[in-house]
Amino acid sequence: MTLTRFPLGALSLALVSLIGCGGTRNLPAPTLGNMGGIYSGKDAAGRLHYALIKAGDGTFSWLATDRSLVYGTFDLNGSMVEGQAFAFAPGAPDVQGAPNRLTLGGGASAGAISLTATDGAGAAMSAAFNLEPDSNGTTALKDLAGTYTASAQDASNGTGATVHIGENGTLSGGDAALGSLSGTVTQPVAGTNGFNVAFTYTPYDAADGSAMTFTGVAFRLKGARTGLALMTQSGVSQFSGIFASVPDPTAARTGAR
Numbered sequence: 001m002t003l004t005r006f007p008l009g010a011l012s013l014a015l016v017s018l019i020g021c022g023g024t025r026n027l028p029a030p031t032l033g034n035m036g037g038i039y040s041g042k043d044a045a046g047r048l049h050y051a052l053i054k055a056g057d058g059t060f061s062w063l064a065t066d067r068s069l070v071y072g073t074f075d076l077n078g079s080m081v082e083g084q085a086f087a088f089a090p091g092a093p094d095v096q097g098a099p100n101r102l103t104l105g106g107g108a109s110a111g112a113i114s115l116t117a118t119d120g121a122g123a124a125m126s127a128a129f130n131l132e133p134d135s136n137g138t139t140a141l142k143d144l145a146g147t148y149t150a151s152a153q154d155a156s157n158g159t160g161a162t163v164h165i166g167e168n169g170t171l172s173g174g175d176a177a178l179g180s181l182s183g184t185v186t187q188p189v190a191g192t193n194g195f196n197v198a199f200t201y202t203p204y205d206a207a208d209g210s211a212m213t214f215t216g217v218a219f220r221l222k223g224a225r226t227g228l229a230l231m232t233q234s235g236v237s238q239f240s241g242i243f244a245s246v247p248d249p250t251a252a253r254t255g256a257r
Contacts, residue, residue, distance in 0.1 A: 004075070030079060030108040032058050034068070038193060038219050039113070041129030045171055050229050051129065052194055052217050055256050058083065061217050061231040066090065067156045069231055069238045070117075071216070074104055081106040081115060088238040090156045092178055093212065094203040096236035132222075139193040142167040144185065144220055148228045148243030155241035163230065163243060171199050179203040185218060193219050201239060 028034060036055025051062035062070040072085025076120040086099040106115035106126070114128035140182055143238075145167040151163070152160045155175075163173035165185050174180035183199025195218045202211040216232030 024209070028110050028179070029092055030076060030110050030113075032056055032076060034110065035076075035108065035113075036192075036194065038132045039129040040132050041127060043127060046137065049127075049129070050221075050230070054194065054217075054218050055189075056198050060085075063229060063231050063240055063242070065152070066156070067241065069156060069233060069240045070102070071231070071233065072102070072104065076108065078111065079107050080106050081113065086119065087117075088156075090158055090239065091200050092157050092159075093214070093234070093237045093239045094179065096234075099233075138191045139220055140191065141169055141185070141187045144195060144218070144228065147173075147246040149218070149246050150241040150243045154243070157241075161229070161239070161243075162246070165228075171197065176199075177204075181214075183214075193222075195219065197230065199232070201234075212237070216240070 027186040033056050034055055034057070039051045039053070040048060049062065049064050053060040058074045058076070059085060060072060060074070067090040068086045070085050071085055074081050074083030077092055081104060083216070085102040085104055086100055088099050089112050091097065100119055102117045102119055104115055104117055106113065112128065112130050114126065116124050116126040118124040119244065145165050147162065147164045149162045150160050152158055155161050157175055157178060159175055159177050161173065161175040163171060163181070165171055169185045171183040171185050172181065179202050181199045181201045186196045186206040188194070188196055198213070198215045200211045201214055203220070212234045214232040214234045216230070218228060218230045221227045221229055230243060231240045232238065
């Protein structure tokens with residue numbers, strides 16, 4: 001196993017929060033129960049980031065434009081945020097490494113959240129994010145069905161991948177150079193744009209032929225950039241990215257050499 005350390009210098013942290021449409025007046029105080037949804041935000045260089053938080057428990061996943069993945073859990077003390085997170089650098093799913101542990105601090109409102117993420121060496125970065133305007137639009141599992149592909153610059157494995165989601169939530173696909181995947185996509189809360197993902201990933205050239213289990217979340221991208229945001233990890237590696245829809249629904253339902 002090759003141990004890798006996530007470079008915090010590449011990190012800008014994003015979270016998500018739930019808010020109704022309109023202005024910022026008379027909004028409810030932030031709670032773990034009303035902070036579920038999808039956020040986007042730009043880092044200091046103007047690059048767009050995406051994230052999702054599960055309502056009720058403060059669990060979040062975040063995908064940066066450098067293809068790194070951050071996930072963790074936070075608590076609220078009034079409007080103050082604190083918690084722990086782990087960060088995975090981009091890399092092939094079968095290249096395993098220890099994630100970098102981060103400490104979170106910051107503040108939240110019903111429509112925005114700002115965080116500072118600090119690693120064990122004291123290096124820190126801060127970021128502020130806002131809720132996607134259509135975060136809470138009604139979404140069904142069948143709306144996510146289709147075939148999606150990611151370019152090398154949009155996928156965490158660095159080479160690109162394709163996934164197919166059936167209307168019943170079956171998941172298949174993989175990477176033509178690295179391996180195949182098979183699993184499921186489920187919708188924990190009907191009508192919401194937040195999905196649980198679990199799949200088995202089998203590297204084509206694994207020395208011992210062993211498969212790995214990945215879990216995480218996905219959501220449907222709307223607005224200016226449509227597609228699928230996928231954020232999964234195995235504990236020692238990740239498989240994530242921004243996936244664009246492929247017109248041909250039969251294209252690459254499974255990984256191919």
